[in-house]
Amino acid sequence: MKRIVVLILLAGCFLSSVKAQDLNARVQLLSPQVQNTNKRVLDVLEVAIRDFLNNRKWSSDNFLSQERIDCSLIINILEWDGSSNFKAEAQIQSSRPVYGTSYNTTVLNLSDKDFSFTYTEGQPMDFSDQNYISNLTSLLAYYAYIIVGMDYDSFSKLSGTPYYNKAQTILNNAQNAPFTGWKAFENMKNRFWLVENLTNKAYNPVRETVFDYHRNGLDIMYDNQTKGRKEIVGLLPQLQKIDRQKQGSMINQVFFTAKADELVNIISQLSPQERMKSYNILTSLDPANISKYDLLKGN
16 A cells, blocks of 8 residues: 555656646736737737746756746737737846855846737647747747757756757748848847857857856855856956957857846955956956946946
8 A cells, every 4th residue: 555655656746747847937028118908918928928938848858846947038019000910029038046055147138129920819829840830939939949058058068059959940940931030131149140159169168168157156156155256257268269259249248148247246256456357358248238347446
C-alpha cells in the first residue's frame, strides 16, 4: 500500500513538472492613444498572448515551476482600426536569479518599434516552426526563443545556440510577410540584426562574456564580492575590443541596455582610479547611457 502511495506521489510530481512550461510571462496591453470604446478584444488578446507564451514548450528541457524564466511583454497599441489591424510597439524583458540571493538580474531589455499585427477576437493562436502563419504568433515565438536562448547563455557557455537557430528559422519564414522588422535593409537595429548577431560566430566572444558576467561574476559575488566584481570589470576591455572590430553592433547595445544600471552599482564600489578607467570604457562602448555612467565620476 505504501509503495502505491509513493508511486502516485511520484506520478503527480512528474505531471506537475511536465505541465510547468518554460516561461513565466507577464503580458500587458496598453492603448492610451486608441479611441475605440469597445476594448473587450484587447482584454481577450492579452489573455491569448499570455497563454500562448506560458503554455508552450520552447526548450528541450523540463523546467520545474520555480525554474521558469521570468519575462514580461508590454505591448503599446498605437493604432487600431476597430477591426483586426493593430499598429504597435513592444518592450520585451527577461531576468534570471542570482545564486544565493533574492535578486533577479535583467538579461534582456529590448524595444521593438515594429510590433504590428492582425488579430480578430476568438482567432486561434496558430503557430508552426516551419511556416509563417501570422505575424502575431511569429513575433511571440521569435522573442520566446530569444529569451530562452539568452537565459541558457547566462548559465552555460553558448548553450543558447539551438534557440537562436529556431528564432532564425522564424525570421527566414517571415521574409515575405507584409510587416516590417524582419528584413535586413529596413533597420540596422531590428529583429533581423538581433538574430544575425546572436548566430554569427564572430560575436561568440560577446555571448561568452554574457556567461562569464553571470556565472563567474554575479553568481560568485554571493560568496566573494571582490572576486565577482573583479571578473565583471575585467570583461569590459574584451567588449571594447569586439566593438572596435564590429562598431555599433546590436548585440553590444542589447547587453548594455540590460546591464547599464547594474554595472554602475557594481563599479561604484571600486576605487576612484578604477571607476574612472571603467567609466572611460563604458562611455565609449555605450554613449546612449552616458548620463548613468556619469555617476561613477562622483566621490
